[in-house]
Amino acid sequence: MSSSWFQWMPPEALDDDQSTLMTQLAATKWSSKIQFYRKLRSPRSVEDLLKFTKANHLVWMKSDSFIVLKKLPKSVPFFSKFRKAGASIDFEQKTVHVYGTSEKAVMKTLIRLLCLEDGRVAEVRLGDHFSPAVDPLVPTKFLGPGFLQKYIEANPQRRLVFGRGCYLSKNQSMRLASHPNPLNVGIECLFEDGGRAFLDTLSQRTTSFGTLASHSPCFDSSYDNYSSTKVFLEVMSHVSNISLELSKCIMDHSRVLLPLSAKAQRVEYRICCVSGFDSIGALTISPEAVVVIFDDHAPAPFHTEFLRASGNLREMGLIYDASRPPSEAQRSELLSAISSNQNLHRLELGCFFALEDFWHELLETIWSHGSLRRVVFWLREDSIPLYQMETLLVYLDKYDHIDLIIKCRNASRDVENMMNDFIEPFRLENRARVLTREPDPTRPAVVGAALVDWAGGEFDKTYHLLSANTDLLCSLIDLPAPQRRGKRQRDELY
Incomplete structure (x- = not known):
């Protein structure tokens, strides 16, 4: 395990509190197999975090906090020193539980883990594995502009969902709703004031909040007055600078058409x-x-x-x-x-x-439509529709006025990569042609701007942009333009 980010702790290296925890864990059958490890370095990514971590590993991040893949058993008393604060992070079914001696200790670990780069999943869920009777609320005092910006920079496409174990105060709600950059956030949590501060701050925005999602209702009776479901319904009725994603299951039958009358942009x-x-x-x-x-x-x-x-x-x-x-x-x-x-x-x-x-x-x-400029095809199965892709590539090769995107849901990363490998050369070439389809007097300036703003030094984009404008480049250096061979030949792909 030399490449792992943690190493085994021998029993003699444990302090008194850690030894007590080990004894408590030994009282339950499954947790009796747990071994203690300590952090050698910070994990480089979520993949690195999970790669070496097994169900029988308890990894000390510092002396006051640790992570484990299962909840602590009842043999660790609820008044235990290491149960004073806790949280769960669900990286799309791969759950990490964080425990510590204080909210501050747990928050430091949460910030590190949430801001790890993660190219694997579409969302991460905070506080989803929560039982109101036994678990402490997730500490969320770290929620503010600094953390949110760091999170966006690490994972610009990944949604952050605040689950049922989160309880957002007025100040935290306002900081979330007023963040200057667009966010991608899910709310399935509690709000201190029933979400009034969150709603009021959203309503005052003059720029887009980004995307707000809610796919799971709260069923606990204690959630009735503070539930994010009620907040979400209010957002639908009153907030316009926002995109919403929701499931029908958060609404009763009388409201199933409410999303179609929402004030949201999308x-x-x-x-x-x-x-x-x-x-x-x-x-x-x-x-x-x-x-x-x-x-x-x-x-x-x-x-x-x-x-x-x-x-x-x-x-x-x-x-x-x-x-x-x-x-x-x-x-x-x-x-x-x-x-x-x-x-x-x-x-x-x-x-x-x-x-x-x-x-x-x-x-x-689709391709005979007068105003369509972008088409997104969804793949919700873990297999490639080869025949449909073949005919689709014919249209991409023949026409360049529509940009095509493949959106994979429930498909493996390998399938998604293969689908994108099919279409990406066509997309880049078509985009290069559309960007520079200008009359001759302005075309050199347009091509120059596209090289800087669109290609930005990326090899594939630069190649397709220059290939689409070979005649212009030849004219600039006083060479005859090469003869065009008509339509592009892509037979090797089929």
Whole structure:
């Protein structure tokens, strides 16, 4: 274990408090196998943190705090010195528990772990594994501009979710809501004042907060007056400079259509069950961008009325479950809605396998659209749709006016990387052409700006940008432009 960030502690190296903890752990069958280790260096990343850490490891970060992969057993008394403060961090099902002699000791460890680089997961959850009867609340006094900025710099794409063990004070709520840079935050926690300070601060913003998400309700009766669910519903009704992501499960049946009337700039709405959508009348959609994700079959009345009301959406998305594709009538509704909305700029569709039965017709509708400039296809299965990708690359090779993005949910990192490897050369070449498609007098300046602002020294971008403008480069050094061979040859990819 020479490359590990921690090393084994022999029994003679333990102090009195650590020896007492070892004795308490030995009283329970599973924890009797726990061995003590001490930190040699700080872990370099989340991958480094978890790579060597096993279920029977307890790693001392300092003499006053440690991490372990399971909660302490009941054989460690609740009045124990090392139970005075605690928290859990869930790195997408890989949970680390932090214990310490004080909130300050635990917070120092939390800050270090949360700010480790993590290219593996889309979100990290703080205080999710929490039992109100036995666990201390997660210390969140560290929540402020300094921590948030450090977190964003380390993991700009990863969401930070405040789980049920977090209790945000008025000051912490205000610091979170007023952070100057866009955030990606989930709230499934408690608020000291029922979220009033958080809501008021959000309402006063003149710039976008970023993304606020809530996918899990709080069921404890003690949460009724302070729950983040009530705060989220208030945000939907009153805050405009924000993007929202939510699940239908946080609302009762009478409110299932509330997200469509939210004041938010963008709403991503996950419908996890179809109850409450049986009798839907005409809809009015307020946000300019709405993406609906179906975890079950798409309820016919809602599907029909949503697409009828989608005519003014600038961004629209319908993501179907791979095992419950849209019916023939729903496919027709979708194609018609895409064609008729000439205000549509961005379209999100999926899952790939749910679109297979009308794939060619769908691609024709998309690439013949007058205003569409970006299309996002979702992959929600851990396999590559090879036939659909092959036909998709043909369109990318033929047309350059639409930028294509693949968004993987539930797919492995290897599958996501392979999908992006397929499309990235086409995206870069098309982007280079679009960026520099200017009349001759201004084209040199445009190419120069693209080299600095877009390529920024990256080899692949620079290569495609120069390749797309070979004729311009030759004219600048008084050489004849090379003959173009017509359409690009990509046969080797198929």
